[in-house]
Amino acid sequence: MLHHVYRQPILQNQLGASGRGRVRRCQLNHRPWMEKMATGERWQPQQLLQAHDGELDRQRSGGDAKPIEDEDSSGSFGRVRSNIATIVAFSLPVLLVPLADPIMSLVDTIFLGQFAGTVQLAALSPCTLIFNFAFYSFTALTIATVSIVAEHLRSQREDLAGKALSTSLVIGAIGGACITLVLTTYGSLLLSLTGCDPVLLPVAEKYLRIRAFAAPAAILTSVLQGSFLAQRDSRTPFKVVVSSILLSALGDVILLYRFRFGVVGAAWTTLASQCFSASVLMYHACKSQVKPSIALPSLSEVFALLRYVSTLGVFYVAKTSSYLFLQAAATRLPAATLAAHQINWSLWGLCSFTNAPLEQASLAFLPVATPGREKNELTIALLITGALLGVALSFVAVGIPTLLPFVLTSDSQLWPTMKSVWIQGLSAMLCCGLDVTSTGILLGNRDTVYVAKAMMISLCTLVGFLLAASFLNRGCTIGIVWWGLATFFVSRIVQSFPRVLSEHFT
DSSP: OOEEEOOOHHHHHHHHHHHHTTOOOOEEEOOHHHHHHHTTOOOOHHHHHHHHHHHHHHHHTTOSOOOHHHHHHHHHHHHHHHHHHHHHHHHHHHTHHHHHHHHHHHHHHHHHHHHSOHHHHHHHHHHHHHHHHHHHTTHHHHHHHHHHHHHHHHTTOHHHHHHHHHHHHHHHHHHHHHHHHHHHHHHHHHHHHTTOOGGGHHHHHHHHHHHGGGHHHHHHHHHHHHHHHHTTOOHHHHHHHHHHHHHHHHHHIIIIIISOOTHHHHHHHHHHHHHHHHHHHHHHHTTSSSOOOSSOOOHHHHHHHHHHHHHHHHHHHHHHHHHHHHHHHHTTSOHHHHHHHHHHHHHHHHHHHTTHHHHHHHHHHGGGSOTTHHHHHHHHHHHHHHHHHHHHHHHHHHHHHHHOGGGTOSOGGGHHHHHTTHHHHHHHHHHHHHHHHHHHHHHHTTOHHHHHHHHHHHHHHHHHHHHHHHHHHTSOOHHHHHHHHHHHHHHHHHHHHHHHHHHSOO
């Protein structure tokens, strides 16, 4: 059946102001009166209006013709739904990439909670605090690698992409070596600065000194994963991450369950897993489209990359510092309370990293989207996906410690403490899902300066809350720590989400 779009500006001029409003743009099925027009027979304007109005009356009474606006509305909804499906399909293989380290930490936590004492479990908390700050400060390097390599590949300059990857690897290797040197030399001092219970220091220092040697491998793994994502190859990092997690779990079974090595065994399994990941990814990188250059990068190339990541560095350092202050406050808790916090924190951190693929999806899709309707529909799809994911993850991050605490630890004395912070954990996770997506949209639109400023404001808000709450309460409690986490993400969402709607949604 034929379709026509009726629009006649000349006729509108003939009808005048009163008749002009009656001529509307509609989608009409082909009718005999339009066939009469096609034969060349002249109709007077009033006759044409009567025929047109009759057609509209037929539509209102249940005809098969539909206004274009309704079709556009349903089409827009369909495109948003299709975008959500595309985002999910992209994110699923990438999901385990940022979750590798949190999953291995969670596996260590579960095995220590089941087969080691409370002191050894609590000793992980100050070490996790130090490693998270050291490793996540290099996240900007990974994001920059994804962006630069993808840009060179779009220009079909694989040689420049390989040089950019090599520059990132050199910076990552030097940075990892410096972290290893600092942690092995000043590990005991850094642990004491966290304010943890002195009873935990000897145990924590053993774990810290062994795992410190994994720093170069951990950073190189992150950079290499970024290069594969820039090539839109998510399967290779996915397979490597799954293999490393299985290796870590196997090591925990042997060293913690079978030989009862405690935190020392956990440290060795993590070290082996991260070195395995870096080696396998490097092997595949040498056979991929973007091959690392053998020659060392020049100083100009290194400084050019560092300038590129400087703004992003402020954002990620501020974000990592926020977690640093939260964990520093937690390390001042009694050993039993700290052990309960460590269990909740490991699971909550794992769930929060599950949102990271949405940030990667924003960086992958938004820069190439057409401004206007296409970008708006993609933005809506990202926001909806982030909100739904935040709700789903809340059931995991809060539900398991509250309803099934025995899955995480066999020490029943820790269960009431684990259940006491469910409101704070729920509030933080609900905000986290939407905030990570909103931040990814801002980064995808190159709004990096605002993102860095907003993160600094959230950091100051968190520090102010922790100081005020601890002063008024005359000490820190696990409730204050988790209310601080909720405050941090509330301050994030009230900045990132309105910014998306006001500046990047037209």
